[in-house]
Amino acid sequence: MGRQLKHARGSVTAANGSIALESLFQRPDTASANALRQPRPYSELPGPKAYPVIGGIINYLPGGRFHKKQFMDIHRECVEQYGPIYRETFVPGIEFVHISDPKDIEEVFRSDSQHPIRQAFFMLSHYNKKYNENVQGLLTSQGDDWSKIRKNVQQKMLKPKAVAAYLPEHSIVADELWNHVMALRNQEKEVDDLRPILDRYAAECVGVVCFSKRLGAFSDLSPESDAQRFIQAVSVVMDISQKEFKELPWYRLFKTASFRKLIEAQGFIREIAVKYSREALEKFSQDSAIDGEHGDLIPYLLSKTALSEREVLTIICEFIFAGVDTTSHHLSFVLYLLGTHPEIQQRVYQEIKTTLGDSKEITEREGDISGPETA
Incomplete structure (x- = not known):
């Protein structure tokens, strides 16, 4: 089953409940080799409560625990309650696994398929189906x-x-x-x-x-x-x-x-x-x-x-x-980030100044500014 990914400001979500996130449940530096060979089942992933028929969408409706909250506030709340990996069911058939550890995010991206199935832009996809002869673009094709x-x-x-x-x-x-x-x-x-x-x-x-x-x-x-x-x-x-x-x-x-x-x-x-x-x-x-x-x-x-x-x-x-x-x-x-880290801002400024010199224009040569020194 292909990975289904959505990158949403600060977290990466992998959709589809059948994914066995073996290396994400237990990291090599914290789990034994034997534990890695026996990953915990998907059903044990914690997450916000979901209900029959309507799933967890009720959490976002008036009176729900996430109503009118920003995504990052919701994500922070869930990470504090359920840990760095948690599952969320929006409606039956549409589930997401949210991860927050940068190492896990990198691992998911690196293992992504060349033919991904992604859970995002549903309404735009429906628009293309009804009003664009079902021609989908990069955002909505699968x-x-x-x-x-x-x-x-x-x-x-x-x-x-x-x-x-x-x-x-x-x-x-x-x-x-x-x-x-x-x-x-x-x-x-x-x-x-x-x-x-x-x-x-x-x-x-x-x-x-x-x-x-x-x-x-x-x-x-x-x-x-x-x-x-x-x-x-x-x-x-x-x-x-x-x-x-x-x-x-x-x-x-x-x-x-x-x-x-x-x-x-x-x-x-x-x-x-x-x-x-x-x-x-x-x-x-x-x-x-x-x-x-x-x-x-x-x-x-x-x-x-x-x-x-x-x-x-x-x-x-x-x-x-x-x-x-x-x-x-x-x-x-x-x-x-540059405004809150003036020392990095100064390093970026010096690198740009050194690269451009007295030049008033940025050409292909000047545009090739390396990143490691300013990272």
């Missing part, structure tokens, strides 16, 4: 289908030369972020809320990668501007996707309020994706050399891979909302 899409995308997306192609434009976006933050500082030289600004920055970065286009997110945006509606739609999709585990899946039977919001948000994201994809295609004539390494991601995926046009559009839509959410969140964490 097993062999996921492997096929991943293989076609990673050929260029993960190569250093492909990433380096975006450095000049991303450097400009980063400079604009800096100028925007400086302009918004108050008398104490602080910004009241940085997250919305980082969302704008991430949106600009995604626009550069997906469409070779600037969205104008640092401009004074009207509520009806493409950039503002785009950022809002991304926020809606990610918020609903994170909260879907706290609700019964009534959306499979009828259009719930959450599902209606998802439909509207996804509709606008797809509208933007189609609009800007066409503009990107017009930039590259049939005689242009398309290699996926010069800001021509969409033309490359359409002409040089086995992906269909609908699959490419679905992947681009996922790049959009997942890229904005992931970039802004991770950058928030990095800035917070």
Whole structure:
């Protein structure tokens, strides 16, 4: 049975009750070799109480022990009560094993299958089934289908030369972020809320990668501007996707309020994706050399891979909302950690200063900054 994984801010969950987490139940440094050969059964895993028919979803409903609590607070509470490995049943048939030890997290990731079955983005998958001819993207596809899409995308997306192609434009976006933050500082030289600004920055970065286009997110945006509606739609999709585990899946039977919001948000994201994809295609004539390494991601995926046009559009839509959410969140964490560890911040600054020297631009050479010294 394949591992089913979901990485959720601070913990990794492995879904499917049939998994024998042999090396996770008892670590080699604390258990005898004989104990490792006889792992405890899955049924002995502790966790929040689950009930027949409705499972443990009741814990998230009004009156439940987890109602309105943040995931990290729930996870911390469960780790304190049940230990570093615990089981949670949301609804019958959907179970998760939560782990919190970094060594266990690494072990699960390293043992992951090349054809994973992942328990996440259920509502988005249902949306694709009903409104996208059941074409799934990287976030919602499973097993062999996921492997096929991943293989076609990673050929260029993960190569250093492909990433380096975006450095000049991303450097400009980063400079604009800096100028925007400086302009918004108050008398104490602080910004009241940085997250919305980082969302704008991430949106600009995604626009550069997906469409070779600037969205104008640092401009004074009207509520009806493409950039503002785009950022809002991304926020809606990610918020609903994170909260879907706290609700019964009534959306499979009828259009719930959450599902209606998802439909509207996804509709606008797809509208933007189609609009800007066409503009990107017009930039590259049939005689242009398309290699996926010069800001021509969409033309490359359409002409040089086995992906269909609908699959490419679905992947681009996922790049959009997942890229904005992931970039802004991770950058928030990095800035917070640097701010709370000034000695590390100084080391990072010195390394960047040494690498760049008097250069005003970051090229592929300067972009190759090693990590160990600043880790």
